[in-house]
Amino acid sequence: MSTANAKYYENQQCSIQWRAFLKAFSAEFASKGDVKDLRAFMHQLGRTMASEFSIGDGSSLLALEAGMNHVWTLLNWGWAEVIEETDSLVIAHHASPLKVAFGADALEWSPALLEGIYSQWFDGLGMDKALRLTQRGAVLEDGQLFIYELKKQLEEPSYFTRR
Template structure:
């Protein structure tokens, strides 16, 4: 996919009626705290949002992915791929509307919204308490793929310190 194609698809991800507001909100909000606090806020917002999305869970990875993608498709929020690796489940979230909605400058903290949604869904399915879901990389890159890992944590994540 070319950069122009990607820019076109990104432009379709956020309703025009909300784009100016959300970009202005993002610019103002990002001045109100440090990165840790902004991510914590978005993570908690994602947890709250997750409860109203009607997630059905799944007893295998394909059904889990299908049920997540049914929600993302309904919302026009892209799609997720779930890959099983040796020590983690890796979630690759494609075509998120976060960059278009909040602006590229907010990509350091807005993906914590998805992190909170996914974490809440896994916890609701009875995830082992020693596992944590966290964004693996802070950069979405050219392809706008956000990467999250579900794995055992040696240290407590800063996003789980305040609930």
């Protein structure tokens, strides 16, 4: 796809009536804390937002992906691929509106919104508490692809068990 075509489709993802507000919000929000705190807030915001939408029962990976994509289609927020790997379940979220809505500078913290949404959906499906969903790696495809990974978290050894 040409760069011009990609830009056109990217700009269709966020209603023009909200762009000025969201960019101003983003600038002010980013000035209020460090990236870790901003990500934590966006993660919690995503969890709250997720409770508004049902993704079904997740009885299979195909059903899970279809349920997620039903919500993303309703919101015009791109689409997700659910990929099973050896030690994790990967969610590849394509064509997100986050860059257009909050600006490229917000790509350090804004993807935590999707992380929170996916986390809440997995929790609602009865996810094992030893599993955790986190963003994997950097933002890809010029802010249009985010990768999240659901996997067992290794516990940090306590002070007394470290060698």
